[in-house]
Amino acid sequence: MPKRKPFVGGNWKMNGDSHAAADLARAVGDRVNAVSGVDIAIFPPAPYLTLVRDTLHEHGSNIALGGQNMFDQDDGAFTGEVSAAMLADCGCEFVLVGHSERRHVFGEGDEIINRKVRRALISDLKVVLCIGETLDQREAGRTDEVNEDQLTAALAEISARQMAKVTIAYEPVWAIGTGMTATPDDAQNAHAKIRSVLRELFTADVAAETRIQYGGSVKPSNAAELFGMADIDGGLIGGASLKADDFAEIVRAAMEG
Numbered sequence: 496m497p498k499r500k501p502f503v504g505g506n507w508k509m510n511g512d513s514h515a516a517a518d519l520a521r522a523v524g525d526r527v528n529a530v531s532g533v534d535i536a537i538f539p540p541a542p543y544l545t546l547v548r549d550t551l552h553e554h555g556s557n558i559a560l561g562g563q564n565m566f567d568q569d570d571g572a573f574t575g576e577v578s579a580a581m582l583a584d585c586g587c588e589f590v591l592v593g594h595s596e597r598r599h600v601f602g603e604g605d606e607i608i609n610r611k612v613r614r615a616l617i618s619d620l621k622v623v624l625c626i627g628e629t630l631d632q633r634e635a636g637r638t639d640e641v642n643e644d645q646l647t648a649a650l651a652e653i654s655a656r657q658m659a660k661v662t663i664a665y666e667p668v669w670a671i672g673t674g675m676t677a678t679p680d681d682a683q684n685a686h687a688k689i690r691s692v693l694r695e696l697f698t699a700d701v702a703a704e705t706r707i708q709y710g711g712s713v714k715p716s717n718a719a720e721l722f723g724m725a726d727i728d729g730g731l732i733g734g735a736s737l738k739a740d741d742f743a744e745i746v747r748a749a750m751e752g
């Protein structure tokens with residue numbers, strides 16, 4: 496069975512201003528325009544989505560756009576929130592759900608994450624669902640159990656057919672923004688287990704076809720080795736996605752992986 500088409504996402508988080516966003520979009524576009532065989536998406540801060548969309552468009556780039564977060568309601572009195580429909584209207588194809596910063600800084604639990612996944616899919620956005628264990632959980636030997644619990648909760652009431660629009664990002668919390676990365680073997684073991692959970696929750700086809708990205712301090716120096724593992728289908732990149740050269744190098748590593 497051939498490996499799935501790799502998918503690399505750049506999560507810009509809450510960084511930059513409008514000039515930096517346009518410059519970075521342009522620079523990334525220039526560097527990855529010739530790349531084929533990898534799906535690429537960038538996730539700028541919400542206020543710059545349309546600017547980045549237009550910049551990519553002007554440069555004939557096929558990089559997709561994604562939102563970093565959304566609320567689970569369509570509209571109404573929810574000050575400060577952004578709906579899935581609004582993201583789609585700004586040109587987004589994807590949305591991140593369940594990122595560890597949403598879980599741990601903003602206290603989002605399994606229930607709201609599941610509601611967001613369901614709402615995003617109804618609104619025709621594709622979901623990158625982030626899961627992963629904390630350092631305490633890893634040290635207690637609970638990595639696979641935490642991943643299984645988060646997956647099961649987040650994907651409740653999602654059909655096998657809808658899973659065609661879901662990517663999983665396995666991001667060990669202790670590796671995000673810390674410079675520490677899971678070893679390729681540890682990451683592969685976690686990914687293989689996640690795939691077996693997808694088989695139990697859905698079907699063997701869903702398990703075989705769902706892309707599972709690795710995230711957590713991916714950089715040009717470790718990307719190729721990680722992406723070379725059998726169950727790792729690209730990555731979700733934070734810090735290194737803010738540097739066009741590094742991000743492009745990581746995208747190329749996915750092409751070869």
Ligand code: PGA
Pocket residue numbers: 506666670671672673674710711712713731732733734735
């Ligand atoms: P990092 O972030 O690459 O800076 O560790 C990854 C992420 O949060 O998606």
